[in-house]
Amino acid sequence: MKKRADGRWVKSKTVNKKRIFFYSDEPTEKKAQRDIEKQMLLYVQAEAEGKPFSAAADEWSRSAFRNLTNNSLKAYKP
Numbered sequence: 001m002k003k004r005a006d007g008r009w010v011k012s013k014t015v016n017k018k019r020i021f022f023y024s025d026e027p028t029e030k031k032a033q034r035d036i037e038k039q040m041l042l043y044v045q046a047e048a049e050g051k052p053f054s055a056a057a058d059e060w061s062r063s064a065f066r067n068l069t070n071n072s073l074k075a076y077k078p
Contacts, residue, residue, distance in 0.1 A: 001033060011036045015047060 001011045009024045009032035022039045024032035051059075065073060 001029065001036065003029075009033075009036065011040075013040055015044060 001009055004010055007025075009026065009029065010021055012019055012021045014020070020043065022036045022043075024035040024039075026032040026035050065076070068076065
């Protein structure tokens, strides 16, 4: 764990081959460590549960609809 110039504490962790950074505004290193460990636990649990279908569908529609023609959009959006 490292203290940044702006006073926050930072720690990184690799999850599913992605580097994730966790930050804490706690004044002491010990409190910041506990705060960051809680954040890491919540993040790993959320990753294991996955996204709800509605969030995945919205993400897909934003990326897929960019490449569709207007006539296709008229048919797909309803």
